Amino acid sequence: CGKQEAKPAKVLKVGSEAAFAPFEFQDESTKEYVGFDIDLIKAIGKQMGAEVQIQNMGFDGLIPGLEANSIDLAISGMTITEERAKKVSFSKPYYKSGLTMVVKSDNTSIKSFKDLEGKNIAVQLGTTGADEAKKVKDAQIREFNSAPEAFLELKAGGVDAVVNDKPVNEYYIAKAGGKDAKMVGEPLTAEDYGIAASAKNKELIAQVDKALEELKKNGEYEKIYVKWFGK
Ligand code: ARG
Incomplete structure (x- = not known):
């Protein structure tokens, strides 16, 4: 305690594929990146005394970006697999998720994953x-x-179903234009989201874990959770 002398402001470059509401997306009017992950990583940065800079990029570019050191961390609803x-180091799990399907509201033939056999699936x-759809x-x-492009294709009738993370599917149907779609x-799967850093950067992940633990203890994590998902 008491060791609060001004340190040079650290900057954390954080990669995210910011079209994954409610985890990360762009506020239409302010153009700011918002969402559960964004609030969480900002709170983690604050704990660490670092300024967080969000870099929006392709989801499949996040791990290569960490490996190439062009970003320090990735937070992107990314499942720990x-x-x-093998390629990156993950924080402790920070959110429990899993995959469900979205179909058109009037679809009566797809009720479970078994019914996807022989169908057209967007992912x-x-x-x-x-990965799961390919099986x-x-x-x-x-x-x-x-994900929004996959949903658009469903809307256009180009596919029978979208396989995607449950909380994102729920948000799409409730708030992001998926009125003519339903989740079935x-x-x-049961999946855990984690924050990722380069495999070499175990030290940074240890700091992230410490901050995450602190946010869980002091109620800040809970506040952010309730803000985006309700009780
Ligand atoms: N949880 C899934 C995965 O890790 C999907 C994540 C997609 N995230 C995103 N921001 N688009 O593969």
Whole structure:
């Protein structure tokens, strides 16, 4: 305590694919990046005495960006997977998620993941949703750069279903134009989101974990959670 002398302001470059509401997206009027992940990483930065700079980039560019050191951290609703953990280091889990499906409201043939067999499925490139969809027998997979583009294709009738993260699907249907769509199926997977840094940067991840723990203790995490997801 008491060691608060002015340190040079650290800057944390944080990569995110910011078309994934309610985790990261652009506020239409202010053009600012907003969302659960954005609030969380800003709070973490504050704990660490660092200024957070968000860099919007392709989801499949985040891990290469960490490996190339062009960004320090990635927060992007990114699921902690074994595959990814070979390339980057992850923080402790900060959000529990899983995959569900979105279909047109009038669709009566797709009720569970089994019903996807032989169907046309839209996913976001490089995601766990894409991985799972590829396992479906005889399905035709269409990969889009963002979740909103996958939803648009569903709306246009180009695919039968979108496989994507449940909280994002819920937000789309409730608030982002998916009125003619519905979510079906029990979550196919149980996934944990983590914040990622380069594999070499274990030290930074330790600091992120420490800040995250502090935010959970002091109620700040809870506040941010309630702001975006309600009780
Ligand atoms: N949770 C999924 C994954 O890690 C999807 C994440 C997509 N995130 C985004 N910001 N578009 O593969």
